[in-house]
Amino acid sequence: MDFELPSMFSRSEALASGFTDDDLRRARADGELYTVRRGYFVRTEVYRTLDSGARHLVLARAIHAESSRSVVFSHVSAAVLHGMQLWELPLDKATFTVARTYAGKRGRQRILRVAPIPPTELMEVAGLPVTTPARTVVDLARSLPMVPAVCLGDCALRLGLTHRDELGELLSGARTRTGIAKARRAVGLMSDGSDSAGESRSRLHLHALPLPPPLVGQWVYDDDGVLIGRASFLYPDHGVIGEFEGGGEFGAEPVLPSLDDRRRHNRMQELDWTVVRWNWRDLSSPRALTDRIARAFLLASAKRAPAGTFSAARG
Structure with missing residues (x-):
């Protein structure tokens, strides 16, 4: 049965379009319609394509209509x-x-x-x-x-x-x-200044550590003014850059860095920045992440000050 109606429709809208209550019952029994709430439906094939936010909004619209x-x-x-x-x-x-x-x-x-x-x-x-x-x-x-x-x-x-x-x-x-x-x-x-929920979570974790507050969302350049890339968290007086690498929007699985990411990372290290990176999985182990950040500060203390410049605004 072809319900060519909006992504969500009410029983009254279906009846006004020529369908009957028996049509609705059969479509629900056959799995063609998903019942959002009594009297409100979405085609199942459409509902399956919706993310959690869109599904929430479908439910909220149905409730608000009443x-x-x-x-x-x-x-x-x-x-x-x-x-x-x-x-x-x-x-x-x-x-x-x-x-x-x-x-x-x-x-x-x-x-x-x-x-x-x-x-x-x-x-x-x-x-x-x-x-x-x-x-x-x-x-x-x-x-x-x-x-x-x-x-x-x-x-x-x-x-x-x-x-x-x-x-x-x-x-x-x-x-x-x-x-x-x-x-x-x-x-x-x-x-x-945080680009994602992962960066926001990271900033809160860093805020709780006995460290000076990092600069957030800085653009790093070499001595010739060539842009290297964005640093999530930058500690200018310590030569440390912290990088959150998200896996999907809120994914727990780490994502392999792209070639451009690896080049950016390598170029920052060539400028004598000490770069420490983490992902969603690392954020679920705050003690281990704290230890990794502490090791980065210790490593940076034995190096010379980084070359180049940085700025909150992209040039």
């Missing part, structure tokens, strides 16, 4: 709508906020929170009402563990969805809200 007009996408569901990275965000429940006085609700597929939503903290994305990126970052910083909250905020800053002054204003406005102290700590650790 909600009152005052219900707004927020928290995790807002982060998905804004295109933020979803590392370690719980995607099993759609999350909404409503500016009412009754208590919030938590169900199998939905979390409904109750909180004021000033007009300045509300916008539309793809025709859907959603909290602004800044409000979304602060809401999640109040409710998520520190590391995923910082990774999310880094992503929002990197993509230009918000900026530090805006986050500061939102923190001030939410000063009486639950979790605000945790949110302040998380926002204080956020940066627009």
Whole structure:
């Protein structure tokens, strides 16, 4: 049966297109349709192509279609709508906020929170009402563990969805809200210089070590001003460069460096930088990673100062 309907459609839309309830039952039994929620469906072949964020959004759209007009996408569901990275965000429940006085609700597929939503903290994305990126970052910083909250905020800053002054204003406005102290700590650790969730995690690990803070996202040049490449973390006074090498977006498996990566690595070493590299798997063993970084500092102490220059802006 050919359901040439949008990626998600309701029972009423199917009936209006000429299908019957028997058609829907047969298609579900045959595995042709996937039931997102009672009365809402997606063609199974389409659903299988969706990543976890897109599947979450399908569920959130279905729930929102049955909600009152005052219900707004927020928290995790807002982060998905804004295109933020979803590392370690719980995607099993759609999350909404409503500016009412009754208590919030938590169900199998939905979390409904109750909180004021000033007009300045509300916008539309793809025709859907959603909290602004800044409000979304602060809401999640109040409710998520520190590391995923910082990774999310880094992503929002990197993509230009918000900026530090805006986050500061939102923190001030939410000063009486639950979790605000945790949110302040998380926002204080956020940066627009990390290229990925892996770099954000790495930066937090380095921040906890008894080392000076590294320069983040620096471009390294030789003595002739020729660009060598980007360094994730650079310690100029110690001659050390730290490199996060992601395996997929959040993959645990290491990826073999490309020829260009190896050339960049070798050229940095030729300039007397001591380069230490790690990946997602290494981040799961922080003690071993700390030892490797310490060895890099020890090795660099016996070498001369690196040649060339570096800059936060690519020339």
